Amino acid sequence: MTDQKEMEEAAHHVVSPVIYIIVGSTLLVLTGATVWASYQEWGNFNAVAALAIAVVKAMIVVLFFMHVKYSSKLTKLTVFCGLFTFLALVGMTLADYFTRAWGRW
Amino acid sequence: MSATIVSLPDQSTARIPKMNFITKENGLLSWLLTGDHKRIAVLYIISLTFFFFIGGALAGLIRLELLTPQTDLMAADTYNKVFTMHGVIMVFFFLVPSVPATLGNFLIPLMLGAKDLALPKINLLSWYLYVAGGALAIYTMASGGVDTGWTFTTPLSTHYVNTNVLTTGLAVFIAGFSSIFTGLNFIVTIHKMRCPGMTWFRMPLFVWAHYAASILMVLGTPVVAIAIVLVALERTIGIGVFDPTKGGDPLLFQHLFWFYSHPAVYIMILPGMGVISETISTFSRKRVFGYTAVAFSSVAIAVFGFFVWAHHMFIMGISNYAVLVFSLLTMLVAVPSAIKIFNWTFTLYKGSITFETPMLYTFGFMGLFTIGGLTGVFLGTSGTDIHLTETYFIVAHFHFVMVGGMLMAFLAGIHFWWPKITGRMYPEKISQLAAVVTFIGFNFTFFPQFILGTLGMPRRYAAYPPEFQVLNVFSTAGASILGVGYLLPILYLTWSLKYGEIAGNNPWQATGLEWQTQSPPLTENFAVTPIMDHEAYDYEWLEKQREKEVASVG
Amino acid sequence: MSDSTAIAHGGHAAPDNTHAGGHEHPAYLRHHFENVEQQADAAGFAMWLFLLTEVMFFGGLFTAYLIYRNWYYPAFVEASHQLNIFWGTLNTAVLITSSFTMAMGVWCAETRKQRGLVLCLVLTFILGLGFLGIKTVEYKEKIEKHHVPGFHYSLSSFTDPVSDPEIYKEYHDKPLALDMARHTEVYFSLYFAMTGMHALHMIIGIAILGFMIFRARAGAYTSGHVTFVENFGLYWHFVDIVWIFLFPLLYLISRHQ
Numbered sequence: 001m002t003d004q005k006e007m008e009e010a011a012h013h014v015v016s017p018v019i020y021i022i023v024g025s026t027l028l029v030l031t032g033a034t035v036w037a038s039y040q041e042w043g044n045f046n047a048v049a050a051l052a053i054a055v056v057k058a059m060i061v062v063l064f065f066m067h068v069k070y071s072s073k074l075t076k077l078t079v080f081c082g083l084f085t086f087l088a089l090v091g092m093t094l095a096d097y098f099t100r101a102w103g104r105w
Numbered sequence: 106m107s108a109t110i111v112s113l114p115d116q117s118t119a120r121i122p123k124m125n126f127i128t129k130e131n132g133l134l135s136w137l138l139t140g141d142h143k144r145i146a147v148l149y150i151i152s153l154t155f156f157f158f159i160g161g162a163l164a165g166l167i168r169l170e171l172l173t174p175q176t177d178l179m180a181a182d183t184y185n186k187v188f189t190m191h192g193v194i195m196v197f198f199f200l201v202p203s204v205p206a207t208l209g210n211f212l213i214p215l216m217l218g219a220k221d222l223a224l225p226k227i228n229l230l231s232w233y234l235y236v237a238g239g240a241l242a243i244y245t246m247a248s249g250g251v252d253t254g255w256t257f258t259t260p261l262s263t264h265y266v267n268t269n270v271l272t273t274g275l276a277v278f279i280a281g282f283s284s285i286f287t288g289l290n291f292i293v294t295i296h297k298m299r300c301p302g303m304t305w306f307r308m309p310l311f312v313w314a315h316y317a318a319s320i321l322m323v324l325g326t327p328v329v330a331i332a333i334v335l336v337a338l339e340r341t342i343g344i345g346v347f348d349p350t351k352g353g354d355p356l357l358f359q360h361l362f363w364f365y366s367h368p369a370v371y372i373m374i375l376p377g378m379g380v381i382s383e384t385i386s387t388f389s390r391k392r393v394f395g396y397t398a399v400a401f402s403s404v405a406i407a408v409f410g411f412f413v414w415a416h417h418m419f420i421m422g423i424s425n426y427a428v429l430v431f432s433l434l435t436m437l438v439a440v441p442s443a444i445k446i447f448n449w450t451f452t453l454y455k456g457s458i459t460f461e462t463p464m465l466y467t468f469g470f471m472g473l474f475t476i477g478g479l480t481g482v483f484l485g486t487s488g489t490d491i492h493l494t495e496t497y498f499i500v501a502h503f504h505f506v507m508v509g510g511m512l513m514a515f516l517a518g519i520h521f522w523w524p525k526i527t528g529r530m531y532p533e534k535i536s537q538l539a540a541v542v543t544f545i546g547f548n549f550t551f552f553p554q555f556i557l558g559t560l561g562m563p564r565r566y567a568a569y570p571p572e573f574q575v576l577n578v579f580s581t582a583g584a585s586i587l588g589v590g591y592l593l594p595i596l597y598l599t600w601s602l603k604y605g606e607i608a609g610n611n612p613w614q615a616t617g618l619e620w621q622t623q624s625p626p627l628t629e630n631f632a633v634t635p636i637m638d639h640e641a642y643d644y645e646w647l648e649k650q651r652e653k654e655v656a657s658v659g
Numbered sequence: 660m661s662d663s664t665a666i667a668h669g670g671h672a673a674p675d676n677t678h679a680g681g682h683e684h685p686a687y688l689r690h691h692f693e694n695v696e697q698q699a700d701a702a703g704f705a706m707w708l709f710l711l712t713e714v715m716f717f718g719g720l721f722t723a724y725l726i727y728r729n730w731y732y733p734a735f736v737e738a739s740h741q742l743n744i745f746w747g748t749l750n751t752a753v754l755i756t757s758s759f760t761m762a763m764g765v766w767c768a769e770t771r772k773q774r775g776l777v778l779c780l781v782l783t784f785i786l787g788l789g790f791l792g793i794k795t796v797e798y799k800e801k802i803e804k805h806h807v808p809g810f811h812y813s814l815s816s817f818t819d820p821v822s823d824p825e826i827y828k829e830y831h832d833k834p835l836a837l838d839m840a841r842h843t844e845v846y847f848s849l850y851f852a853m854t855g856m857h858a859l860h861m862i863i864g865i866a867i868l869g870f871m872i873f874r875a876r877a878g879a880y881t882s883g884h885v886t887f888v889e890n891f892g893l894y895w896h897f898v899d900i901v902w903i904f905l906f907p908l909l910y911l912i913s914r915h916q
Contacts, residue, residue: 014769015762024759031751031906035744038911050907058900065762065896074296075707082711085324086718088411090725092430093360096415097726099426221691223701289708297701298692327712331719335852342809344848346723352731352842361719634693 013070023064030057110390110459110614113530119607121528125625140225141628146211147526148232150519153207154595156198156239163191165588168550168581174574176567184567185252186268190242192255193273197280198239200511201369204376205287205322206235208518209315211526213291215619215626216309218300218635223293224286231286238280245269245276254565256362259347259355263339271340274333281326284372288322291315300618302637306400309617309641310393313400314379317407321368321375325411329365332358356422363414371410373507374474375403377514378445381467384517385449387615388464389456392642395448402441402448409438419490428487435485442478446471461613462533465540466517473509473547477502480555495565498558504551513543516594523598524612528624529605535597543590549583616647687884699886706890710897713860717901720856724849724908731842733835737817738846739912740830741806743797747910750793751902757786758899761892768888773881776888780872783895787865794858801847808848814840830914850909857905860898867891 034053038046063069068079113119126143136144166187170178179187210228214221222228245251251273253262262270295316299308336358338344345351347358386393393399415423415431423431449471458464480502483489493499524530553576558564562573569577611620618635619626639646685695692698728735764779804823805813816823817840820832835843871891874880880888 014766017763017766020759020762020766024755024762027755027758028752031748031755034907034911035748038907038914041915046913050911054904054907057903061758061896061900061903065758065899066893074704078704078707078711081320081324082714085411085711086714089328089364089715089718090722092412092415093357093364093722094725094729095430096356096360096423096427097354097729099424101424219691223691224705225689225691227705285712289705289712292708293701293705297697297704323708323712324715327716328719331716334856335719335723338848338852344808344852345844346727346848346852352727352838352845354726357723357726361722364719629690 013067015064015067015070019064023060026060027057108459109461109533110388111461111530111533111612112609112614113606113612114609116606119609121607122623122625124627125528125623126628127625129628138229140221140229142210142214142222142225142228143526143626143628145228145232146207149202149206149210149235152232152236152239153199153203156194157591159243160191160194160199161588161591163187163194165584167191168584170567171569171577172574172581174569174571174577179567181567182252183250185254185565186246186250188565189251189254189273190246193251193277194239194242195507196255196369196373197277198235198242200373200507201280201284202235202287203373203511203515204380204518205291205315205318205372206231206283208311208380208515208522209291209376210287212522212619213294213312213315214298215525215622215630216312216617217294217298218303218618218631218637219294219298220629220631222290223298224290227286228290231283231290234279234283234286238276238278238283241272241276241279245272248272256366257333257336257358259336259339259358260349263336263347263355263358271337274337278330278333281330284322285326288319288326291319292323295319300635300637304637306397307637307639307641309379310382310396310399310403311376311379313403314375314382317403318372318375320404320407321372321410325365325368325372327365328361329369332361332365335361356418359418359421360415363417364411367414367417368407368410370503370506371406374511374514375406377470377511377518378403378442380514380518380521381449381470382445383615383617384463384467384521385452386642387521387613388461388467389453389458390614390644391452391456392640392644393448394451394454395444396641399445399448402444405441406438409434409441413438413485416485416487416490419487420494432485432487432490436482439478439482439485446475446478460537462531462536462540463517463521465537465544466513466520469540469544469547470510470513470517473505473513473544477505477507477510480505493558495563496558497554497562497564500564501551501554501558504554509547509551516540516543519594519598521613522619523601524608525619525624525626527602527605528608529601530608530612531594531601531605532597535593539590539593539597542586542593546583546586546588546590550580550587551583553577553579553583614647614651616642616644621650685884695884702886702890703893706893710893713897717853717856720849720853721904721908724853727842727845727849728908728912731839731845734817734839734842735846736913737820737830737832737835738806738843738850739910740826740832740914741801741804741816742850742910743800744910744914746793746797747906750790751906753786753790753793754899754902757783757790758896760786761895765885765889765892768875768880768885771881771883773875773878776881777872777875780868780875784865784868784872787861787868791858791861791865794854801851806843806847807851808844812844812847814843817843853905853909857898857901860901864891864895864898867894 030053034050037049037053040046042049062079068075126141136148139145166179167184170176170184170187176184210222249269251266251268251270253266253268253270257270257274295308295312335346339347346353347355349355382393382399413431413435415427416435419428419432480498484493484499484502520531520536557573557576560573562569608624610623613620618637621635622631688695688698692701760779760782764776764783767773767775767779801807802810804816805811806816814837816826817835818837819834820827826832868891871880871888
């Protein structure tokens with residue numbers, strides 16, 4: 001019956017507006033940070049930093065705005081599956097492109 | 106030991122139950138605006154059959170042209186259009202929706218003890234999208250056709266043809282959403298609407314197979330949707346994303362296309378495998394051997410199926426590293442399918458086997474799918490694929506798995522559940538004949554094509570060197586036999602609607618919740634929500650039920 | 660995967676599936692569900708699955724973007740300088756705020772504050788329109804400078820950056836060779852495809868918001884049945900997440916000199 005309880009909790013858990021305000025402000029701050037970072041000269045690390053900040057922003061939107069932190073295991077698994085398949089598409093396709101030898105000789 | 110397990114009620118007194126999903130409401134609108142999953146399944150059966158015969162007619166034209174080495178029946182351009190439309194219609198408008206949209210829709214709520222699927226209106230929307238996409242595909246054919254092959258390879262489809270690529274692409278896009286919504290509906294239903302006591306490992310393997318196929322539908326189809334959108338943008342505005350002169354890469358289209366289209370072949374076959382699990386158990390009177398292995402192998406096929414798509418692109422210009430990785434992964438994906446074949450075979454061992462029509466189709470599936478699957482190993486091995494790809498070997502391979510495999514499974518399922526859907530039995534002798542005719546016709550049609558492929562005959566060519574003619578003639582002869590084999594069911598199944606024997610609840614003495622209720626079922630499926638208190642394929646439980654029934658009727 | 664649905668004890672009438680009159684469940688319970696919890700749960704799960712399809716749909720575009728950015732980095736850098744960072748950042752802030760107001764709207768529905776809900780939905784609506792308005796301004800600029808692929812696309816800003824003084828004084832870009840300059844068209848193709856697809860999703864969302872405001876004013880979502888608002892919120896947040904990635908990838912490739 002624990003799944004039933006989990007389901008009811010997920011359905012009834014009300015996230016407090018305080019959390020939303022914190023998350024919203026964090027998102028705005030991180031937006032500023034990513035703009036600032038793009039003006040720095042970090043070479044290849046610029047792209048890493050930009051993606052990292054974007055991932056953090058997306059994570060807090062998913063966890064708090066979309067309530068995944070307070071959701072059932074099934075919801076979390078579903079989000080994971082979507083992410084995993086997306087990464088498989090991008091990763092394996094890019095692996096082909098990055099290992100092509102065109103133009104290197 | 107009796108030669109049949111069929112157990113029908115006394116025909117002199119039996120009647121179709123007065124109240125069932127067919128008689129519940131009358132009038133065309135009650136069908137066209139229904140939310141009842143069973144009615145939607147029937148709508149799909151009718152429209153699917155229509156598209157199958159159009160695709161089949163196109164196949165007939167292909168085989169007619171290939172009787173002679175010259176392009177004499179039709180111009181080469183026309184031939185290109187014929188095989189393209191054959192592929193588009195058969196893949197997107199027949200095979201992908203076949204078992205899920207008909208049998209899946211009808212049976213999944215019944216098998217789970219639910220009243221309907223989770224989202225009935227979305228289910229109806231799925232059917233309308235299917236019909237809309239199909240109508241658009243027919244329109245395309247009528248207005249000049251498309252000749253790129255069903256794979257729409259770039260840059261041919263974006264830059265070098267002025268045929269109806271856009272309308273066909275739109276038709277496929279729309280049909281794709283039909284598929285997505287069906288899969289979505291199944292996943293939600295299976296997770297959230299099982300009756301009390303129906304744990305995951307008590308569900309029929311048919312449901313597991315559809316669950317795995319639905320995951321593929323939901324995650325894979327959107328990628329081909331975006332691929333089509335990009336082709337449309339490339340054709341209309343010339344954005345350059347697939348255009349080498351603007352820096353684009355035509356292979357990108359293929360990556361996006363096959364990312365869906367490889368899982369699509371598993372979308373097509375997994376539901377068929379689900380049917381086979383049910384029929385093989387029923388006609389061996391035995392629980393499926395290794396239930397857990399079969400269930401998990403369905404999911405494994407779905408997962409691994411996402412990682413092998415570039416084996417369709419070995420010769421197209423991907424890197425050697427990619428060839429290596431995708432070839433290795435392709436070897437992996439064959440394993441779960443093989444596991445199923447082994448498990449089904451072990452189910453037969455020491456079972457009480459009878460040879461009703463669904464079982465004949467099942468045996469056909471086992472043999473032909475195995476051959477098709479084994480030839481897939483030659484194609485997954487990049488070294489041999491270089492020689493066999495784009496030849497008739499590929500054509501034979503996928504027809505063995507799709508026609509010898511999937512279509513046979515579809516027919517097995519239609520015959521197996523026909524009594525449940527209609528309340529009537531089909532005529533056994535002629536249907537067994539049709540199954541045998543189909544099997545013979547199939548082998549004559551497609552086995553020569555393996556030989557043609559290894560000898561070097563290319564696919565998608567209207568003309569070929571004269572030394573290949575004998576085998577092509579064999580193949581066309583087989584196709585005409587195959588056509589008879591497919592025509593017969595239409596005739597006798599229609600006949601059975603009026604004249605078939607009354608089937609009763611459980612003519613096959615099968616386990617499974619769908620057989621514990623009337624045929625045809627009530628609109629709400631069950632008068633009382635069932636409680637699942639036994640394992641799947643529990644024939645002892647079934648015996649006890651029958652004893653109780655006999656005792657109480659007295 | 661062990662969420663069984665043995666929910667016979669939902670606090671409603673005992674399972675009498677013939678439903679002979681006098682059933683004590685809310686009007687919005689569809690009859691193929693046992694109780695409202697099951698219905699809400701199924702609806703939420705269905706929405707998440709739909710969002711997965713959207714992830715894969717945009718995934719194809721992101722794949723294309725990452726490939727060509729890797730191949731044609733100098734073209735992508737210079738082309739991205741054509742995007743106005745003020746508008747882009749402002750738009751990001753607008754969308755984030757609209758996500759906040761949407762989340763607050765869901766909270767209002769859950770706590771049955773009808774006026775609060777309507778206010779939040781209206782704010783989300785206005786912010787959404789604001790986003791589209793700014794996008795229109797940006798698109799207009801691209802059209803005027805002939806940076807729309809397929810419509811008299813002009814390479815002059817890239818082969819001769821000095822001819823584009825506003826951008827040049829900020830970034831002092833080097834002139835690109837002709838073939839690399841042509842690849843800026845791929846950048847803009849992806850820019851329009853990705854932001855256009857995103858904008859299409861925003862338009863659909865705003866239309867649904869309009870419908871929701873209308874229904875919220877009639878009290879439809881503040882009497883215990885919050886599923887529609889919650890699930891729309893999920894959709895809206897997803898559209899926000901897509902932009903969270905589009906913004907750095909398209910606007911912020913490299914803004915240093």
